[in-house]
Amino acid sequence: xxxxxxxxxxxxxxxPAAVAVLFIALPLIGLLAxxxxxxxxxxxxxxDVLTALRLxxxxxxxxxxxxxxxxxxxxxxxxxxxxxxxRIVRGLVTLPLVLPPVVGGIALQTALGRTxxxxxxxxxxxxxxxxxTAGAAIAEAFVGFPFLVITVEAGLRQRDDHFExxxxxxxxRPWRRFWEVTLPxxxxxxxxxxxxxxxxxxxxxxxxxxxxxxxxxxxxxxPIAAYSSFEGSGQIGMAITLSLLLLAISVxxxxxxxxxxxxxxx
Amino acid sequence: MTLQARVRTQxxxxxxxxxxxxxxxxxxxxxxxxxxxxxxxxxxxxGLQPVDDGRVEVDGVVFEDTATGTWVxxxxxxVGFVFQDHGLFPHLSVxxxxxxxxxxxxxxxxxxxxxxxxxxxxxDLARYASSRPSALSGGQSQRAALARVLVTxxxxxxxxxPLAAVDASGRLELRRALREHLSTFSGVRLIVxxxxxxxxxxAERVVVLEDGRVTQQGPFSEVSARPRSAWIxxxxxxxxxxxxxxxxxxxxxxxxxxxxxxxxxxxxxxTIQPRAIALYRQAPGGSPRNVLRRAxxxxxxxxxxxxxxxxxxxxxxxxxxxxxxxxxxxxxxGEIFAVVKATEIDVYPV
Numbered sequence: 001x002x003x004x005x006x007x008x009x010x011x012x013x014x015x016p017a018a019v020a021v022l023f024i025a026l027p028l029i030g031l032l033a034x035x036x037x038x039x040x041x042x043x044x045x046x047x048d049v050l051t052a053l054r055l056x057x058x059x060x061x062x063x064x065x066x067x068x069x070x071x072x073x074x075x076x077x078x079x080x081x082x083x084x085x086x087r088i089v090r091g092l093v094t095l096p097l098v099l100p101p102v103v104g105g106i107a108l109q110t111a112l113g114r115t116x117x118x119x120x121x122x123x124x125x126x127x128x129x130x131x132x133t134a135g136a137a138i139a140e141a142f143v144g145f146p147f148l149v150i151t152v153e154a155g156l157r158q159r160d161d162h163f164e165x166x167x168x169x170x171x172x173r174p175w176r177r178f179w180e181v182t183l184p185x186x187x188x189x190x191x192x193x194x195x196x197x198x199x200x201x202x203x204x205x206x207x208x209x210x211x212x213x214x215x216x217x218x219x220x221x222x223p224i225a226a227y228s229s230f231e232g233s234g235q236i237g238m239a240i241t242l243s244l245l246l247l248a249i250s251v252x253x254x255x256x257x258x259x260x261x262x263x264x265x266x
Numbered sequence: 267m268t269l270q271a272r273v274r275t276q277x278x279x280x281x282x283x284x285x286x287x288x289x290x291x292x293x294x295x296x297x298x299x300x301x302x303x304x305x306x307x308x309x310x311x312x313g314l315q316p317v318d319d320g321r322v323e324v325d326g327v328v329f330e331d332t333a334t335g336t337w338v339x340x341x342x343x344x345v346g347f348v349f350q351d352h353g354l355f356p357h358l359s360v361x362x363x364x365x366x367x368x369x370x371x372x373x374x375x376x377x378x379x380x381x382x383x384x385x386x387x388x389x390d391l392a393r394y395a396s397s398r399p400s401a402l403s404g405g406q407s408q409r410a411a412l413a414r415v416l417v418t419x420x421x422x423x424x425x426x427x428p429l430a431a432v433d434a435s436g437r438l439e440l441r442r443a444l445r446e447h448l449s450t451f452s453g454v455r456l457i458v459x460x461x462x463x464x465x466x467x468x469a470e471r472v473v474v475l476e477d478g479r480v481t482q483q484g485p486f487s488e489v490s491a492r493p494r495s496a497w498i499x500x501x502x503x504x505x506x507x508x509x510x511x512x513x514x515x516x517x518x519x520x521x522x523x524x525x526x527x528x529x530x531x532x533x534x535x536x537t538i539q540p541r542a543i544a545l546y547r548q549a550p551g552g553s554p555r556n557v558l559r560r561a562x563x564x565x566x567x568x569x570x571x572x573x574x575x576x577x578x579x580x581x582x583x584x585x586x587x588x589x590x591x592x593x594x595x596x597x598x599x600g601e602i603f604a605v606v607k608a609t610e611i612d613v614y615p616v
Contacts, residue, residue: 166353168340169312170367171418180366184357 028247035244036237043241051217052225053245055133059208059221060144060201062137067145067197072190075149076182079156090153097146104142105210112138112211129211136212136219140201147200148193155189156182195257202249222246267325269422269454273310274319282306282317282478288422293448293455295469295486297462299497303478304458305350308424311456312347313340324454325421341370346420350427352411354399360410361386361395367418385413389443405436412447422454429464441467462490462501474498492614494535505538505582511613520579524556524606528613535614540573542610543584546603547594556611558582558604565596572596576604 036043043049074093078086096104112129113119122129129135163185167177183190205223212219214228222242230239267290275282282303288294296304309315311322313329316337322329324345329338354363365382369375386392389409391402399407408428415423428444429437445468448455459465465472466486473483474495482494490502499506509518511534516524526536549557560576567573572591576582582604591597 162349162351162353163355165314165340166347166349166355167366167370169314169343169345169347170370170414171341171344172366172370173341176370181355185355187357 031240031243031247034236034240036240039237040241040244043238044245048216048225048238049242049245052220052222052242055136055217055219056202056221056223059133059137059140060198060204062134063140063144063201063204064148064194064198066137066141067148068190068194071145071148071193071197072152072183072186075152075156075193076178078149079153080161080182093146093149095146096143097150101143101204101206101208102210105139105207105212108135108139108142108207108211131213131215131219133212133218136208136221139207139211140204143204143207144197144201147196148190151193151196152186152189155186155192158189159185192257195253199250199253203246267421267453268323269311269325269456270321270323271307271311272320273307273317273322275306275310275315275317277303277306277315280306280478282310284475284478284480286473286480288454288456290452290454292471293457293469295457295459295465295472296475297459297465297472298475300460302475304460304475305426307475308347308426308456308458311422312345312424313338313343314347327421344418344421346415346418346423348408348411348415348423348425348428350430352399352407352431354402354407354410354414356399358399359396360391360399360402363399363410364414364417367414371418381417382413385417386410389413389447403436404432405440408432408440409443412444416447416451420453422456423448423451425457427459427461428457428468429459429461444468462486466490491537492535492612493537494616499537503540505540505543507536507538507580507611508616509534509536514608516611516613518580522558522580524558524611525608526611526613527608528611530613530615533616535616537612538582538606538610540583540585541571542606543582544605545574545584545586545590545594545596546605547601549603550605556606556608558606560602560604562596562599562602565591576602 077083078090109130110116111118114123114128114130119129127134129138163181164177167181172180203223205227208219208221209224214220214224216225220228222245226239226242226246229235229242269286269288271286273282273284280301280303284303284307286307296307298304306315310317317330317332319332321331321333324343327338328336329343330336354360355366358366361379361382364385365378368378368381383392383395386395389412391406391410391413394402394406399410402410408431429440432440441464448468457465457468469486471484472486472489474481474489476495476497482489482498489498493499493502493504493506496506507516507518507524509516510532511526511528511530514526514528516526516534516536518524524536558578560578560582562574563577563581564575565572566575567588570587571585572588574584574586574591574596576584584604594602
């Protein structure tokens with residue numbers, strides 16, 4: 001990369017770049033500086049924190065499972081077929097990426113709320129999505145699943161259907177080709193997509209609080225709990241502890257996935 | 267078992283119009299330059315590429331017939347296709363690769379793996395059974411791909427450029443192994459290649475495909491001795507001339523005459539070995555010889571015979587010794603007289 005004429009960096013670029021690094025680093029340093037390290041262990045194992053953590057993991061994992069079940073088939077169809085309207089669908093899928101999460105939450109409310117046709121129907125079966133744990137998972141899936149679809153589609157596009165053709169000449173029918181050739185070859189991108197989707201779901205705030213509210217033990221996930229204690233009860237110490245926990249999880253995801261899974265994105 | 271194909275199809279800029287008959291027990295090589303439609307032809311037979319108009323039949327089973335709308339999916343054709351890149355699944359072990367076709371056709375795992383293991387031993391790859399294909403050399407992966415196809419006992423065996431992905435050092439050995447496996451396979455055997463050496467060593471018959479059309483077919487020795495196209499002539503290292511013969515004189519396309527020793531009359535082709543052409547700076551005397559005025563266009567040294575490209579309306583290639591080339595100052599270019607005896611010109615009807 002940096003050879004020949006570009007080896008010596010331009011000073012005029014170095015300064016804004018340094019500002020950029022500080023821009024990311026300073027808030028993190030600030031957060032770490034305000035951690036009450038002596039009370040941290042007891043806060044981390046307090047019921048409130050553990051409840052929020054358990055709920056966060058639960059909702060985000062459900063969100064990933066939902067995304068996998070509907071996102072992988074969609075990515076496959078987008079990448080490998082010439083179904084009409086693919087471009088429109090692709091645009092639709094990427095919309096949640098740029099849509100303010102609050103708008104997503106309101107939109108979910110208007111589509112799946114108790115008084116809507118679907119909400120009424122679900123009500124018959126005793127299922128209520130708004131302000132429930134399931135609703136929080138749905139909101140997280142809504143925001144997270146575009147990451148999965150985009151990553152898996154890119155992964156599938158990287159290869160043409162050569163190996164599927166090979167499998168066909170060897171006698172494999174379409175479903176066998178899908179399960180034994182297409183999916184395993186797309187595994188790295190599926191894993192990377194699932195990781196991104198999970199990370200996004202874990203940090204999800206806007207759509208979740210709008211669609212599912214913030215009820216401790218039911219819908220109050222880690223980010224919502226952090227916000228509640230920061231804004232509502234003025235417990236900035238607890239807010240910092242929860243933030244630290246989220247930060248630790250993020251760093252962990254980054255470290256674990258960097259080479260093994262996110263490599264598929266490069 | 268016989269393969270019969272009539273193919274008429276447009277693919278991008280290529281128009282493929284080709285009739286093919288491959289009886290079993292005879293290895294046929296489709297030989298032609300790159301982009302002639304050779305691979306497309308194999309893909310049509312395997313069912314990976316539908317045709318606009320045509321019919322494909324193997325062993326009495328109609329795979330495709332545009333007249334009746336017949337179409338058999340590739341997975342139901344039982345046609346063994348060894349791809350140019352061998353197409354081994356990178357996520358499966360070599361053994362899993364070889365067992366894939368049997369399992370896909372419903373053979374239970376136990377016997378599928380038993381037969382796959384047996385085939386790996388036959389192609390001398392048993393020790394690589396649990397390796398990934400990426401650990402194999404070009405020749406090994408070719409053998410694994412061959413085993414993967416043969417284990418399923420296909421109706422036809424299609425090989426696309428079988429030695430292209432193999433380095434030169436492994437070719438000799440692999441060619442021998444390939445010929446052995448081909449001879450024990452009783453179904454239809456069809457090879458596609460751009461390499462005349464491969465066609466000559468692996469196949470009993472060649473079908474020359476150029477620009478989507480068959481230009482010539484027959485045993486390799488016949489095809490290369492009496493080429494019908496410039497490409498085959500170049501491949502065989504011969505000068506090819508086109509013209510018309512009338513009582514011992516051949517009128518060439520550029521209007522010049524050659525004295526020939528033949529009983530052929532009418533439109534004809536003629537070949538001249540490059541080494542049968544003698545070069546002189548001065549027009550030589552003496553009657554029974556043909557003297558063609560040309561310009562030296564280039565000199566390609568090749569060992570003890572240098573190839574001299576001669577420019578003219580009908581270009582020629584001559585071969586002389588390096589000493590003669592130096593003496594005649596051929597590297598300087600300039601006008602030259604090419605002399606050929608009538609008896610050195612092989613004339614045959616178009």
